[in-house]
Amino acid sequence: MAMTIVETTRSITGGVDTHLDVHVAAAVDANGGVLGVESFATTPAGYRELCSWLETFGNPGRVGVEGTGAYGAGLARHLRRRGLVVIEVDRPNRQERRRNGKSDELDAIEAARAALSGRASGIAKSADGDVEAIRALLVARRSGRNVRVKYLNQIRHLSFTAPDELRERLRDVPVDHLAATAAALRPRVDGDSVTYATKLAIAILGRRVLALDDDGKRLDQALDTLVRRRAPSLLEVYGVGTHTAAILLVTAGDNPHRLKNEAAFAHLCGVAPLPASSGKTQARFRLNPGGDRQANHALWRIVFTRMSGDERTRKYVARRLAEGRSKPEIIRILKRYVAREVYQHLGRD
16 A cells, blocks of 8 residues: 655744844744754845745744844844744843853844743734834934923023023023024124124024924824824824824834734733732732833823813722822723723724
């Protein structure tokens, strides 16, 4: 009787330690045994070579990648287009590092083993749609806001030490008009050198603030357009504005379906209480210090807005205070409730 031999391709798992110029990749078998380690350039050609190299060992079902939101972003997109599951590996195995030391090769192997064992199980953000565009705009908007505050503070400090006439001219100017007033100064070279230099510095700082204001308006318009296109119903939630919605969308990513449920989203935002029971101390929970702190702050802003303007929230706070809860505890509870509500409006496809 003839025997039919069926050829099967073994399943392997990849791991990548990402860097600016070179990615170090590792391949492990189903038992975690190392099949090979190799380095590849961080270019489209290097990405293709990395994938082809992995396929020489078998069928790479999933690849654990460190830094998919930084150096590994381009590689993660390439792997996803090839049909591979990209697992975000956040932190190397510290015990393994203590035993064997630190090297790029070891980090790549540990990334593969973390993806294989399930120690790292989070699907990486795809970063290939409107949400990635929102993230880029938020970077520019946030830095512009920080620099604007810095320039305004410098104008104030220069005015404090300015000659008397200039100091009096800027003394009672409200902050909303400070930049325009500063930019309108006309320094004269033929006058006192200190007055001239101080006026020139303040005027230049004022024009910088006005330029940042114009840039901010342009960025806000682009953000509003993208947020409304991605998740229009999110802006209908009480207390959610364009910036808050943008931050929450960036936290969820372009593929929010990778979050299994609203509890996973709450954990990602750092508002899911962590169990802290031990021995005779049971049913105890502690504050979660992890998660995306920008998203955590966005939820806080929503809660803060509701506590001042939403009647239902104000009644809830009053009832909880009467029960002996502290205000920080109530805010933490409300953030968890808001995370559950927001999750329904993230534009999951």
